[in-house]
Amino acid sequence: MGASNLSFDQVLVEMLEMGFEYSSIVEGIKTVGLSIPNVVEHILTAGSASTTTMQPSKFRAPHGKALKRKALSSTSQVRQSSILDHFHSNEMVNEHDKPISKMPDDVTVMPGQIVTGPMENLVVMSDWETRVGGLLQKHFGILCLKSFQKEALNAWAAHKDCLVLAATGSGKSLCFQVPALLTGKVVVVISPLISLMHDQCLKLARHGVSACFLGSGQPDNTVEKKAMRGMYSIIYVCPETVLRLIQPLQKLAESHGIALFAIDEVHCVSKWGHDFRPDYSRLSVLRENFSTSKLKFLEFDIPLMALTATATHRVQEDILKSLRMSKETIVVLTSFFRSNLRFMVKHSGTSQAFYEKDFHELIKVYGSKLNSNKNKKSSISKDSDDVSSSSGAGRISNNDDVSPYDVDDNHDDYGGRYVNVMRSGNTDNLVKGKELSVEFLENDNDDCQSVDDWDVTCGEFCAQSPPKDWELSEIDDPPKEPEGSLKVLKGPLEQGPAIIYVPTRKETLKIAKYLCKFGVKAAAYNAALPKSHLRRVHKEFHENTIEVVVATIAFGMGIDKPNVRRIIHYGWPQSLEAYYQEAGRAGRDGKLADCILFANLARVPSLLPSRRSEYQTKQAYIMLSDCFRYGMNTSCCRAKTLVEYFGEEFSHRKCLLCDVCVDGPPQRQNMKDEACILLQTIAASHACSYSMDVAYDDDIHFEYGYGRHGERLCLKNIVGKIREQSQKFLNTDILLWRGLSRILEAKGYIREGDDKTHVQIKFPEPTKLGLEFIRSMSEEAFYVYPEADMLLAAKTHKPYSSFSEWGKGWADPEIRRQRLERMQVNKKPETLRSPRKHQKRKANKMKHDMRTSRGRLEAKLTKYK
Numbered sequence: 001m002g003a004s005n006l007s008f009d010q011v012l013v014e015m016l017e018m019g020f021e022y023s024s025i026v027e028g029i030k031t032v033g034l035s036i037p038n039v040v041e042h043i044l045t046a047g048s049a050s051t052t053t054m055q056p057s058k059f060r061a062p063h064g065k066a067l068k069r070k071a072l073s074s075t076s077q078v079r080q081s082s083i084l085d086h087f088h089s090n091e092m093v094n095e096h097d098k099p100i101s102k103m104p105d106d107v108t109v110m111p112g113q114i115v116t117g118p119m120e121n122l123v124v125m126s127d128w129e130t131r132v133g134g135l136l137q138k139h140f141g142i143l144c145l146k147s148f149q150k151e152a153l154n155a156w157a158a159h160k161d162c163l164v165l166a167a168t169g170s171g172k173s174l175c176f177q178v179p180a181l182l183t184g185k186v187v188v189v190i191s192p193l194i195s196l197m198h199d200q201c202l203k204l205a206r207h208g209v210s211a212c213f214l215g216s217g218q219p220d221n222t223v224e225k226k227a228m229r230g231m232y233s234i235i236y237v238c239p240e241t242v243l244r245l246i247q248p249l250q251k252l253a254e255s256h257g258i259a260l261f262a263i264d265e266v267h268c269v270s271k272w273g274h275d276f277r278p279d280y281s282r283l284s285v286l287r288e289n290f291s292t293s294k295l296k297f298l299e300f301d302i303p304l305m306a307l308t309a310t311a312t313h314r315v316q317e318d319i320l321k322s323l324r325m326s327k328e329t330i331v332v333l334t335s336f337f338r339s340n341l342r343f344m345v346k347h348s349g350t351s352q353a354f355y356e357k358d359f360h361e362l363i364k365v366y367g368s369k370l371n372s373n374k375n376k377k378s379s380i381s382k383d384s385d386d387v388s389s390s391s392g393a394g395r396i397s398n399n400d401d402v403s404p405y406d407v408d409d410n411h412d413d414y415g416g417r418y419v420n421v422m423r424s425g426n427t428d429n430l431v432k433g434k435e436l437s438v439e440f441l442e443n444d445n446d447d448c449q450s451v452d453d454w455d456v457t458c459g460e461f462c463a464q465s466p467p468k469d470w471e472l473s474e475i476d477d478p479p480k481e482p483e484g485s486l487k488v489l490k491g492p493l494e495q496g497p498a499i500i501y502v503p504t505r506k507e508t509l510k511i512a513k514y515l516c517k518f519g520v521k522a523a524a525y526n527a528a529l530p531k532s533h534l535r536r537v538h539k540e541f542h543e544n545t546i547e548v549v550v551a552t553i554a555f556g557m558g559i560d561k562p563n564v565r566r567i568i569h570y571g572w573p574q575s576l577e578a579y580y581q582e583a584g585r586a587g588r589d590g591k592l593a594d595c596i597l598f599a600n601l602a603r604v605p606s607l608l609p610s611r612r613s614e615y616q617t618k619q620a621y622i623m624l625s626d627c628f629r630y631g632m633n634t635s636c637c638r639a640k641t642l643v644e645y646f647g648e649e650f651s652h653r654k655c656l657l658c659d660v661c662v663d664g665p666p667q668r669q670n671m672k673d674e675a676c677i678l679l680q681t682i683a684a685s686h687a688c689s690y691s692m693d694v695a696y697d698d699d700i701h702f703e704y705g706y707g708r709h710g711e712r713l714c715l716k717n718i719v720g721k722i723r724e725q726s727q728k729f730l731n732t733d734i735l736l737w738r739g740l741s742r743i744l745e746a747k748g749y750i751r752e753g754d755d756k757t758h759v760q761i762k763f764p765e766p767t768k769l770g771l772e773f774i775r776s777m778s779e780e781a782f783y784v785y786p787e788a789d790m791l792l793a794a795k796t797h798k799p800y801s802s803f804s805e806w807g808k809g810w811a812d813p814e815i816r817r818q819r820l821e822r823m824q825v826n827k828k829p830e831t832l833r834s835p836r837k838h839q840k841r842k843a844n845k846m847k848h849d850m851r852t853s854r855g856r857l858e859a860k861l862t863k864y865k
């Protein structure tokens with residue numbers, strides 16, 4: 001990708017996949033020619049007055065060659081960082097295989113110690129705690145270990161496997177870095193992304209620890225060979241590569257000694273987790289190949305240490321099983337609670353029409369410097385069309401985007417474009433007839449990341465001498481893990497960058513472009529953008545040149561930048577695991593940070609398209625539905641909901657920071673009449689109406705749960721019946737009933753009657769408890785906290801009657817014919833349509849066709865030449 005001899009069509013195809021708009025691409029090609037990096041550069045920097053130019057000049061391609069790229073403009077002469085820059089800045093390892101790692105000065109050999117491996121790698125296990133203090137201060141400027149870190153290291157020192165479950169930003173990395181310092185042996189860390197490995201190696205080198213990373217692309221034999229000869233204290237490696245390197249690693253264990261295998265972000269092992277990587281599930285080879293039964297020179301199995309911040313009980317069990325960790329594995333579990341994160345949920349249509357309203361604050365914070373600058377005026381006016389078209393709620397009706405209040409029954413939060421994709425069993429056996437649209441749709445979201453997220457396959461980092469006198473303030477001690485009373489942090493937020501997470505690639509570009517117009521130093525990040533661009537965004541984000549990164553999930557795991565002050569999710573995340581993982585990028589310095597979820601609370605979110613087995617689809621629905629319930633909740637502390645999701649008992653009643661804690665829950669309402677009529681109608685909708693005289697087993701499913709016409713009644717139909725029956729509820733909104741049905745479901749009065757899992761209960765059926773509730777209806781009130789959609793229904797009262805009138809009559813053939821005729825008449829002729837929209841539709845169609853058949857692509861594209 002990106003070679004200068006690409007054709008117009010090829011550039012177009014690649015860039016449509018990245019999420020760029022057709023018109024921008026064509027304009028870019030006209031201006032800078034047929035070079036993808038240049039066109040990307042052109043589009044990303046057009047209209048932005050920020051200094052965040054993406055100017056690739058030299059990078060190491062996956063095949064290891066350095067490619068020269070044509071400079072674009074005279075204004076952007078800054079040479080792009082390449083992996084080589086880091087080598088130079090870190091005193092490049094020389095070619096003569098001079099060992100970098102040596103026995104740390106601090107290691108002394110005591111009589112009676114446990115000794116493993118060759119003599120030069122003597123290990124003192126018994127006194128590690130006394131020696132670690134000096135090492136921590138020398139290398140990291142850290143005063144002491146946290147208690148969970150000590151527990152993990154104790155497990156390692158006792159040669160035990162260990163599963164570390166600790167909050168994001170709590171310092172899990174230190175648990176596997178310290179053994180290398182203590183022993184002088186090598187630590188092998190399995191990590192899911194190049195970007196993550198790179199960041200950690202760079203940090204280690206600055207802290208005086210030599211490290212390298214090996215990705216999955218074409219191996220660079222030099223680094224790999226050096227690594228297998230024990231030249232680096234810590235080897236970061238992706239799961240694919242570790243599987244390939246079993247034999248060399250066995251030799252390394254014999255010659256130099258391997259202190260530990262650490263599996264970072266270990267939730268990737270589990271299919272029930274949010275970020276499953278098939279290669280992670282094959283890591284049981286580590287236990288099989290590095291045990292005393294296999295390697296006679298070992299005195300004990302090389303310990304495994306698995307670490308994550310986001311694993312439910314189920315995922316934890318799966319990890320232990322999949323990795324075949326020992327039966328004596330020590331599980332180190334600390335609180336997942338992050339007491340400095342301020343969680344909030346806000347209602348928004350999350351489309352272009354709402355940018356102005358939703359990003360107003362953000363622009364005030366990050367765009368302010370430029371707003372007072374002359375440049376701003378010109379950069380905004382240049383694209384004034386776009387800016388004015390993205391106005392607030394007042395313009396909703398003129399916009400293609402949905403109203404935040406639109407309620408549809410497709411349960412689709414993503415503009416009706418996505419379908420739920422299912423593969424049953426065999427992954428090649430895609431549900432017929434859906435393949436084409438699935439592939440098309442999949443291309444706009446980063447559902448599963450590849451380890452090779454950058455344009456480098458490996459890197460080596462030589463230890464620099466760590467600063468002599470660490471200013472201990474440089475690395476602040478994080479706030480103490482909460483014990484007893486909770487120290488509440490108060491706003492306003494300090495300065496620091498932000499990350500905006502969006503579901504689709506297109507949105508990364510749209511929002512970044514929008515923010516740039518207002519002088520915000522923003523950049524887009526999604527897996528389809530050129531890898532050199534992604535590396536550069538990382539670098540500039542860490543250097544504080546970029547203030548806002550607008551990203552898909554591709555910019556998530558492990559990012560350790562202390563001062564991130566805002567994490568914004570713009571659209572529903574797919575799971576609470578993913579949400580908490582991404583939110584965990586905020587406030588890693590222990591200071592107050594905001595985690596805001598903007599979501600359309602009037603819509604039920606749908607799964608982003610991805611290849612899933614039937615069972616995985618069900619799991620994915622459950623996870624999405626937990627996320628949906630988190631957003632709809634108005635009465636329970638958000639931090640409590642989140643940590644309890646991970647199976648932790650929340651030791652505080654409230655976090656005292658989140659919107660629910662600060663604003664308080666809404667007023668409770670007596671919904672007895674609503675609950676009764678809903679339950680009665682649900683019960684009555686089952687052909688065999690309930691009878692309390694009949695023994696009623698909660699496990700019985702209503703096989704007779706169908707309406708009069710043999711059709712199962714969905715919630716919408718049930719609400720229709722309520723409206724017909726009761727004048728009082730004639731004008732009630734479906735949102736009210738949706739919310740109430742979730743409340744009744746949570747109380748165990750109704751349950752989903754359909755086989756499929758739904759995010760929102762769809763085919764409700766009564767439970768025994770529900771039937772008892774109806775029977776025992778007394779004068780007693782039924783007070784509930786209205787959920788977010790119920791509040792929305794009350795606030796934006798939309799009379800139902802207009803819809804009901806429209807709905808009536810469709811069954812009558814004559815009325816139907818007349819209406820269809822009217823619709824035809826009202827339909828604008830093709831030529832009268834907006835040329836811009838027409839062009840957009842055409843481009844979308846073309847994009848679809850391109851996915852469906854590469855052959856047809858050529859034909860389509862010639863039209864644009």
Ligand SMILES: Nc1ncnc2c1ncn2[C@@H]1O[C@H](COP(=O)(O)OP(=O)(O)OP(=O)(O)O)[C@@H](O)[C@H]1O
Binds near residue numbers: 167169171475585
């Ligand atoms: N004992 C300690 N005292 C003070 N700071 C620490 C300590 N241990 C680690 N840190 C700091 O905490 C920060 C976060 O560490 P790290 O990246 O290891 O977090 P993590 O638990 O792996 O988070 P994530 O789950 O998001 O990957 C680092 O910048 C590190 O310097």
Ligand SMILES: [Mg+2]
Binds near residue numbers: 172173264
């Ligand atoms: Mg980490």
